[in-house]
Amino acid sequence: MYKVTVIGSGNWGSVAAKLIASNTIKLPSFHDEVRMWVFEEKLPSGEKLTDVINKTNENVKYLPGVKLGKNVVADPDLVNAVKDANMLVFVTPHQFMEGICKRLAGKIRADAEGISLIKGMEVKKEGPSMISTLITKQLGINCSVLMGANIANEIAMEKFSEATVGYNQNKSAADRWVQLFCTPYFNVTSVEDVEGVELCGTLKNVVAIAAGFVDGLEMGNNTKAAIMRIGLKEMMAFSKMWFPSVKDSTFFESCGVADLITTCMGGRNRKVADAYARNGGKRSFEELEAEMLQGQKLQGVLTAQEVHEVLSDRGWLHIFPLFSAVHAISIGHLPPSAIVKISEEKPRHVQLLSSL
Amino acid sequence: MYKVTVIGSGNWGSVAAKLIASNTIKLPSFHDEVRMWVFEEKLPSGEKLTDVINKTNENVKYLPGVKLGKNVVADPDLVNAVKDANMLVFVTPHQFMEGICKRLAGKIRADAEGISLIKGMEVKKEGPSMISTLITKQLGINCSVLMGANIANEIAMEKFSEATVGYNQNKSAADRWVQLFCTPYFNVTSVEDVEGVELCGTLKNVVAIAAGFVDGLEMGNNTKAAIMRIGLKEMMAFSKMWFPSVKDSTFFESCGVADLITTCMGGRNRKVADAYARNGGKRSFEELEAEMLQGQKLQGVLTAQEVHEVLSDRGWLHIFPLFSAVHAISIGHLPPSAIVKISEEKPRHVQLLSSL
Numbered sequence: 189m190y191k192v193t194v195i196g197s198g199n200w201g202s203v204a205a206k207l208i209a210s211n212t213i214k215l216p217s218f219h220d221e222v223r224m225w226v227f228e229e230k231l232p233s234g235e236k237l238t239d240v241i242n243k244t245n246e247n248v249k250y251l252p253g254v255k256l257g258k259n260v261v262a263d264p265d266l267v268n269a270v271k272d273a274n275m276l277v278f279v280t281p282h283q284f285m286e287g288i289c290k291r292l293a294g295k296i297r298a299d300a301e302g303i304s305l306i307k308g309m310e311v312k313k314e315g316p317s318m319i320s321t322l323i324t325k326q327l328g329i330n331c332s333v334l335m336g337a338n339i340a341n342e343i344a345m346e347k348f349s350e351a352t353v354g355y356n357q358n359k360s361a362a363d364r365w366v367q368l369f370c371t372p373y374f375n376v377t378s379v380e381d382v383e384g385v386e387l388c389g390t391l392k393n394v395v396a397i398a399a400g401f402v403d404g405l406e407m408g409n410n411t412k413a414a415i416m417r418i419g420l421k422e423m424m425a426f427s428k429m430w431f432p433s434v435k436d437s438t439f440f441e442s443c444g445v446a447d448l449i450t451t452c453m454g455g456r457n458r459k460v461a462d463a464y465a466r467n468g469g470k471r472s473f474e475e476l477e478a479e480m481l482q483g484q485k486l487q488g489v490l491t492a493q494e495v496h497e498v499l500s501d502r503g504w505l506h507i508f509p510l511f512s513a514v515h516a517i518s519i520g521h522l523p524p525s526a527i528v529k530i531s532e533e534k535p536r537h538v539q540l541l542s543s544l
Numbered sequence: 545m546y547k548v549t550v551i552g553s554g555n556w557g558s559v560a561a562k563l564i565a566s567n568t569i570k571l572p573s574f575h576d577e578v579r580m581w582v583f584e585e586k587l588p589s590g591e592k593l594t595d596v597i598n599k600t601n602e603n604v605k606y607l608p609g610v611k612l613g614k615n616v617v618a619d620p621d622l623v624n625a626v627k628d629a630n631m632l633v634f635v636t637p638h639q640f641m642e643g644i645c646k647r648l649a650g651k652i653r654a655d656a657e658g659i660s661l662i663k664g665m666e667v668k669k670e671g672p673s674m675i676s677t678l679i680t681k682q683l684g685i686n687c688s689v690l691m692g693a694n695i696a697n698e699i700a701m702e703k704f705s706e707a708t709v710g711y712n713q714n715k716s717a718a719d720r721w722v723q724l725f726c727t728p729y730f731n732v733t734s735v736e737d738v739e740g741v742e743l744c745g746t747l748k749n750v751v752a753i754a755a756g757f758v759d760g761l762e763m764g765n766n767t768k769a770a771i772m773r774i775g776l777k778e779m780m781a782f783s784k785m786w787f788p789s790v791k792d793s794t795f796f797e798s799c800g801v802a803d804l805i806t807t808c809m810g811g812r813n814r815k816v817a818d819a820y821a822r823n824g825g826k827r828s829f830e831e832l833e834a835e836m837l838q839g840q841k842l843q844g845v846l847t848a849q850e851v852h853e854v855l856s857d858r859g860w861l862h863i864f865p866l867f868s869a870v871h872a873i874s875i876g877h878l879p880p881s882a883i884v885k886i887s888e889e890k891p892r893h894v895q896l897l898s899s900l
Binding site for chain 2: 337416442449450
């Protein structure tokens with residue numbers, strides 16, 4: 189019997205718990221109960237968030253108006269939440285994972301499998317290091333990832349969507365994750381390419397910043413599509429340079445081209461970058477973020493910084509003109525219009541990339 | 545010395561003439577003059593269109609306000625227009641090509657090369673037949689294609705864009721076409737995959753109809769991205785089933801993913817399909833076309849019909865649920881919401897496609 193715990197209870201974590209709970213209650217090989225670790229908060233009413241979730245069956249703070257399923261149990265105690273689980277779903281902001289892993293080390297079942305829904309990466313001297321790798325190293329468990337064109341609120345409303353599970357060798361674990369997440373309105377497929385899938389989820393945010401600049405400059409649909417395409421090629425090249433096992437075909441999955449489209453059309457990275465370009469780069473990203481996102485930080489700007497670090501360390505900046513330009517623009521070293529200039533002036537690099 | 549004639553003078557043909565003329569005047573291996581065959585019309589002023597183009601340097605009817613270059617010469621006589629040319633650029637509505645080829649047979653230079661900018665295909669018993677093949681067969685010349693995320697008016701305004709030349713064996717001809725079209729704001733690359741490039745340009749219109757249905761149903765960004773991705777996979781599978789030489793990498797070029805994005809975001813196929821779905825399929829495509837497009841026909845609905853014919857002939861409809869549903873919806877056999885249902889109900893076929 190498989191027992192699932194969701195570690196994280198934000199917007200996406202709550203939707204994940206809802207999807208999972210609808211399956212565990214139907215499928216005989218899973219325990220009905222899905223435990224969800226909730227970082228405890230006091231609500232304005234004075235009640236504890238976990239108590240309200242367990243009473244109303246709703247995450248009133250992060251996914252109001254949506255029933256999670258009666259078999260979802262909120263638990264404020266991280267160690268208690270995972271103690272019986274052999275399927276661990278990680279879905280927290282990426283900067284919290286290091287601390288969470290430290291608290292979990294030695295406290296989880298020996299036969300546990302993990303899956304990460306977290307976007308982001310760590311920068312190491314030797315190159316980018318993925319969150320799934322962090323989990324594997326710190327907890328000693330196999331870890332898959334799930335990424336895709338997944339706007340949480342749309343899935344909460346049961347609108348049709350797809351996702352991709354990326355796994356590493358363990359196909360039967362991947363099949364189980366697919367079974368756990370798949371519903372008629374959420375179509376999940378798996379590919380044996382954990383790094384490819386995870387890097388798609390991470391790098392698309394950098395391309396979304398570029399797409400936002402194009403929107404802010406009012407360059408039109410052609411230019412935006414061209415910039416998205418060049419970004420997709422740089423995502424592929426970046427992934428394959430560090431992880432030669434990454435497959436081109438992964439970029440045709442939901443985690444690749446579909447997530448890129450969703451993120452470049454909507455999403456906060458695109459939105460703030462649009463505002464940045466409309467202001468001619470005169471108001472900083474920090475300022476616009478504070479104004480537009482109530483203190484949330486933009487993943488894309490952070491990731492562009494991380495990508496810049498690993499590329500400059502290797503002397504590879506010139507091979508990635510779009511990634512490099514996004515970083516240079518976001519820190520004010522280049523004007524927003526540079527996002528188009530790089531494509532006009534360096535066709536040779538783009539062609540070099542095309543041949544990878 | 546190479547001498548270029550553009551056959552066609554609509555919106556896209558006029559932009560093509562402008563791009564080409566800016567290069568022939570600079571590059572020593574090309575004659576400066578670019579001849580453009582214009583289907584003669586009397587303007588409301590009583591003047592002939594060709595006279596006005598040659599006097600004002602503007603195609604006042606199809607690309608008003610844009611100077612084509614003084615070295616563009618409009619010619620109402622098709623045979624005269626091509627007689628000295630060894631580079632022929634075909635850019636007319638696809639239904640006129642058969643007749644044009646008949647008039648040109650035996651009247652062109654023996655060393656001529658062709659390139660087609662035309663979207664569409666012919667349906668033959670043995671499968672789809674491309675316009676470049678029609679030109680090759682009827683005129684006995686080698687024919688490349690140029691496709692991409694190319695909204696004509698945006699390129700006319702010199703906004704950055706990309707395009708893909710697809711060629712068949714003759715790399716030096718392809719290089720010449722790239723040289724002829726490439727400008728700082730129009731970045732052209734070539735791939736040895738004429739059928740792949742041409743089918744991208746043709747089949748994307750079917751996916752755009754599907755995307756329009758999703759918009760009209762207000763299903764949101766996730767669903768639209770998912771449908772676009774499934775459409776892209778069907779484009780690949782369809783192309784490879786008939787032309788095994790088609791390369792996956794072609795779909796990462798401007799003609800592939802970028803053109804698909806542009807067409808599914810803007811464009812008239814998307815727009816009319818959106819209106820069709822909003823009306824619950826109660827007003828026919830013919831009616832909406834007449835009202836919204838001043839008598840123009842939707843390429844995507846015609847192509848979906850052609851795709852349906854060749855697929856049903858082979859018994860392959862079930863392998864292409866999205867293409868099949870677009871046709872069934874557009875002729876009123878299924879409701880617009882079927883575009884999402886096919887993805888929910890037939891994940892196995894989608895997975896089968898994924899493995900192609």
